[in-house]
Amino acid sequence: MSARYGSHPTIPIDELELAPLSTIAFHKLASGDAAEAQRLLDACATEGFFYLDLQGPHPSSKMVADHEALLDVMKTYFDQPHEVKMEDNIESVTDGFKPIGQFAGVNRNSRDCYETLRVSYNHVVQKSPDMPTTIQKNLPLMADFVSNSQFITQTILTRLSDALKLRGAARFENSHRDEKPSTTTLVLLHYPKNSDADYSGHNKHTDIGSLTLLFTPQWGLQLWSPIKSEKSWLWVEPRPGHAVINVGDSLRFLSGKRLMSCLHRVVPTSGAGTCQAEDRYSIAYFLRPESSVDFEDADGKSVSAKKWHDEKYVMYTEKHEEQDKSSMLTGGMEQILVNLLVA
Numbered sequence: 001m002s003a004r005y006g007s008h009p010t011i012p013i014d015e016l017e018l019a020p021l022s023t024i025a026f027h028k029l030a031s032g033d034a035a036e037a038q039r040l041l042d043a044c045a046t047e048g049f050f051y052l053d054l055q056g057p058h059p060s061s062k063m064v065a066d067h068e069a070l071l072d073v074m075k076t077y078f079d080q081p082h083e084v085k086m087e088d089n090i091e092s093v094t095d096g097f098k099p100i101g102q103f104a105g106v107n108r109n110s111r112d113c114y115e116t117l118r119v120s121y122n123h124v125v126q127k128s129p130d131m132p133t134t135i136q137k138n139l140p141l142m143a144d145f146v147s148n149s150q151f152i153t154q155t156i157l158t159r160l161s162d163a164l165k166l167r168g169a170a171r172f173e174n175s176h177r178d179e180k181p182s183t184t185t186l187v188l189l190h191y192p193k194n195s196d197a198d199y200s201g202h203n204k205h206t207d208i209g210s211l212t213l214l215f216t217p218q219w220g221l222q223l224w225s226p227i228k229s230e231k232s233w234l235w236v237e238p239r240p241g242h243a244v245i246n247v248g249d250s251l252r253f254l255s256g257k258r259l260m261s262c263l264h265r266v267v268p269t270s271g272a273g274t275c276q277a278e279d280r281y282s283i284a285y286f287l288r289p290e291s292s293v294d295f296e297d298a299d300g301k302s303v304s305a306k307k308w309h310d311e312k313y314v315m316y317t318e319k320h321e322e323q324d325k326s327s328m329l330t331g332g333m334e335q336i337l338v339n340l341l342v343a
């Protein structure tokens with residue numbers, strides 16, 4: 001098994017510039033602590049990214065053990081021959097297997113270096129018979145993981161609505177009702193150890209949806225901090241007992257752009273001449289709004305959450321030159337970050 005929560009495989013830790021992110025305690029948010037909700041709002045309105053401490057006296061702390069069990073399931077799944085995984089490669093952007101290379105990679109002209117197994121919230125809740133065998137065989141673990149992810153992200157939405165004093169339909173939880181159709185999905189990611197420079201990491205982007213709950217036990221994730229005076233990609237240190245959360249475009253747009261969606265990427269943990277120095281695994285729960293919700297996008301155009309999702313998903317697959325032509329990949333954030341540097 002690859003290292004979890006260990007040192008960087010090729011760079012000494014004291015040479016890594018770390019992102020100085022806030023840590024929010026989930027048990028305080030769950031119990032309605034108003035000061036913690038204010039700290040949450042501050043983190044979402046500045047960095048759009050924070051550590052979520054999941055330890056402590058609340059039922060969702062079970063995710064700390066569950067994500068370790070899920071990492072074992074992932075390892076077994078992704079170790080299978082490519083042809084076997086391709087049997088789960090269905091016509092869907094929220095479910096099934098995605099092979100490497102479908103999206104742009106982090107290095108110019110490269111393609112992405114990760115494969116995924118995805119299962120949508122709706123499929124898990126409905127116990128859909130169409131789910132991949134590995135998901136069905138591990139359904140109690142999957143169902144618990146998804147329902148805890150849903151509870152945590154919904155709690156965060158509610159506390160953000162409280163801190164922003166939102167009312168009625170403007171409250172974020174009212175555009176994310178569990179029973180309504182959405183593209184909310186759990187994505188299991190594997191970046192295989194590889195030395196082919198044509199495939200590298202995960203290109204810079206902001207996330208499509210509202211909140212991403214991410215378990216990243218190994219190095220590779222970087223963000224561009226809006227509160228640094230020079231352009232710099234900072235490393236997100238993997239921390240046991242914690243998930244990281246980032247705000248995505250949809251929540252930024254729903255907030256009238258008061259919240260920041262965070263620009264991030266995954267770089268290969270390369271040694272000399274190597275693209276990906278070790279197998280890397282991460283787990284992302286993408287909470288997205290109800291599909292029919294409308295908001296104003298980065299360019300001021302009115303768009304439904306589903307349309308933003310579908311169009312941005314295609315944008316992830318484009319070559320770098322095409323991605324450069326629009327504000328979509330970075331949800332308009334890159335322009336804001338560049339302006340902050342010249343200000």
Ligand SMILES: O=C(O)CCC(=O)C(=O)O
Pocket residue numbers: 189202207214216221264265266282284
């Ligand atoms: O693998 C990771 O750590 C991050 C993945 C990510 O940013 C994404 O899938 O949107």
Ligand SMILES: [Fe+2]
Pocket residue numbers: 205206207212264
């Ligand atoms: Fe992302």
